[in-house]
Amino acid sequence: MRSLGSGRQIVSMTETLIEANDVHVSFGQTPALRGASVTAAGSEILAIMGPSGSGKSTLLHCLAGIYPPASGEVRYRGRRIDQLPDKERTKLRRTEFGFVFQFGQLVPELTAADNIAVPLLLGGARRPAAYRQAHAWLERLGLPGLFGRRTGELSGGQAQRVAIARALAIQPRVLFADEPTGALDSQTGEQVMEVLVGIARQERTTVIIVTHDARVAGYADRTVQVNDGLVTAAALIGAR
Numbered sequence: 001m002r003s004l005g006s007g008r009q010i011v012s013m014t015e016t017l018i019e020a021n022d023v024h025v026s027f028g029q030t031p032a033l034r035g036a037s038v039t040a041a042g043s044e045i046l047a048i049m050g051p052s053g054s055g056k057s058t059l060l061h062c063l064a065g066i067y068p069p070a071s072g073e074v075r076y077r078g079r080r081i082d083q084l085p086d087k088e089r090t091k092l093r094r095t096e097f098g099f100v101f102q103f104g105q106l107v108p109e110l111t112a113a114d115n116i117a118v119p120l121l122l123g124g125a126r127r128p129a130a131y132r133q134a135h136a137w138l139e140r141l142g143l144p145g146l147f148g149r150r151t152g153e154l155s156g157g158q159a160q161r162v163a164i165a166r167a168l169a170i171q172p173r174v175l176f177a178d179e180p181t182g183a184l185d186s187q188t189g190e191q192v193m194e195v196l197v198g199i200a201r202q203e204r205t206t207v208i209i210v211t212h213d214a215r216v217a218g219y220a221d222r223t224v225q226v227n228d229g230l231v232t233a234a235a236l237i238g239a240r
Contacts, residue, residue, distance in 0.1 A: 017042045017206050018174055023062050023072035025055075025229075032058040033069065034229035040174075045197060045207040047217035050226035057178055059226060060210045064097055064176050065089040076174075095123060098167030098205075100196070102179040106159055106166070108152025112138060115151055116166045123170060137165035141195060157188035164196050168203065175200060177209045181216055193219050 019039040025032045032055045040046045040063075050056040061067045062074055065081045066089075074082040076096070081089060093099075106115045116134035121127065138144055141161045151159050160180065167175055180196065181189030197219045200207045209220060217223045225233040 015042050016040070017044075018063055018076045018208075019074070020059065020063055020069075021073045021075070023059070023069040023074065025058050025062060025067055025069050031229055033062070035072070036226065036229060036231050037072075038063075038224055038231050040206055040208055042206055043201075043204045044222065045200065045209070045220045047209045047211055047220035047223040048226060049211060049214075049217050049223055051212065054226045055229040056210045056226040058229075059231075060176055060178055060208060063208060064099070064174075065092055094119065095170065096173050098170060098172035098175040100160070100163050100167050100175065100177040100180045102182040106151040106163055109150060111148050112143065112146045112151055112154070112162045112165075113148065115162055116169050119166060119170050133169055134165075137169050138162070140199065141165045155188075156184050157192060160184065160188075160192050161195060164192070164199070168199060168205070171203065172205060174206045174208065177207060179211055180209065181211075181213065186215070189213075189216070 016039045019037075021037050023033050023036045036055065036059050038048070038059065048056045048059060058067060062069050062082070065074070065084070068082045072082075073080055076092070081092060084092070110118070113131055113134040116137055117127075117130040120130035120133055125133070135147055138147055141164060143158060143161055143165075146154065146158060146162070151162055154162065177196065181192055184192060193216055197207070209216060211217055224231050
């Protein structure tokens with residue numbers, strides 16, 4: 001493990017950063033995960049693939065501390081997070097984890113800058129500093145002219161780039177992306193993935209992507225397959 005000049009420690013790709021071990025989750029009488037296990041290393045880009053209803057999104061939500069499993073363990077940096085109180089898991093998601101969802105989940109009435117600045121403000125940043133960072137991230141994502149535009153007025157690709165900026169602005173150790181290109185056409189999806197993966201590698205951020213699209217999985221260092229609530233396969237797939 002080493003640290004950057006900012007003091008942030010970076011876990012190498014030989015060290016496990018986050019993992020689920022023998023995780024079981026059910027919704028009512030319906031099992032979603034039936035003993036799923038998966039690991040992701042520091043700075044690794046991992047794709048979780050599987051058909052609709054296979055349990056891949058539920059597995060991502062367990063790794064992110066959103067769903068505590070009925071049994072099994074979820075560990076982040078060696079610490080069990082499935083046993084943490086809701087308040088501590090919420091703090092973890094606000095400070096250590098970033099999220100990009102299929103439809104962005106931006107606040108359409110707010111500007112692009114507002115959407116990026118809000119998580120920074122919640123984390124304790126002062127307003128001028130938060131908006132300076134928002135502006136810098138919009139420039140980095142190739143969207144310098146959208147600082148004051150409401151996100152409800154943006155194209156799908158633009159909005160998803162703003163969502164990526166919002167997720168990465170807090171400098172998360174892990175970025176969770178659930179079908180990040182699912183609402184985009186193939187060309188725009190490719191552009192969004194190029195941006196997401198490129199910046200994640202620069203920042204040495206671990207990325208866990210849930211997708212059913214082999215083209216999206218092709219950006220990962222490794223892919224695992226989820227079927228019927230179990231992780232059934234893993235392979236290196238040659239990241240771009």
